[in-house]
Amino acid sequence: MKPQTVNLLMFLIAFLGIGAIGGGGILIISPIGKLIGIPLSILKHSPFHNFLIPGIILFTVLGIAPCLLVYPLLKKPASKLFVKLNVFYDMHWSWSFCIYVAFALIIWIQAEMMYLQSVSWLHTFYMLYAILILIVALLPNVRNFYKIKTIEK
Numbered sequence: 010m011k012p013q014t015v016n017l018l019m020f021l022i023a024f025l026g027i028g029a030i031g032g033g034g035i036l037i038i039s040p041i042g043k044l045i046g047i048p049l050s051i052l053k054h055s056p057f058h059n060f061l062i063p064g065i066i067l068f069t070v071l072g073i074a075p076c077l078l079v080y081p082l083l084k085k086p087a088s089k090l091f092v093k094l095n096v097f098y099d100m101h102w103s104w105s106f107c108i109y110v111a112f113a114l115i116i117w118i119q120a121e122m123m124y125l126q127s128v129s130w131l132h133t134f135y136m137l138y139a140i141l142i143l144i145v146a147l148l149p150n151v152r153n154f155y156k157i158k159t160i161e162k
Contacts, residue, residue: 026075036064
């Protein structure tokens with residue numbers, strides 16, 4: 010029986026992915042920031058001249074990847090490739106990738122704050138959101154649901 014907290018984890022991952030697809034997509038479509046009203050001048054302390062590369066990173070790493078992770082979280086399929094990338098040998102790779110996504114979000118927010126040299130309420134929200142993903146993933150009943158009986162590696 011799947012605990013409700015597993016559904017919560019899937020929801021958190023999907024919500025993050027959908028939001029990042031939207032945000033990253035807008036940055037890709039309008040790399041000068043016109044669609045969302047952000048001036049290019051905020052990038053003056055970053056290595057980027059426009060929002061295209063950050064948009065692609067946001068779209069793929071925090072958008073597409075988490076959305077694609079929902080199905081494996083639900084079905085727990087085997088994958089030789091993803092098992093090789095799993096550093097938590099006693100856990101299903103999809104659970105491990107939730108941890109990776111949460112840390113990717115933390116790194117993204119930290120880099121954004123550093124390059125923009127500012128902190129907004131959105132940075133705080135997404136930092137807390139990443140921590141919430143970690144907390145939910147680390148709950149005992151979620152870990153038990155994704156714990157593997159035999160080591161796949």
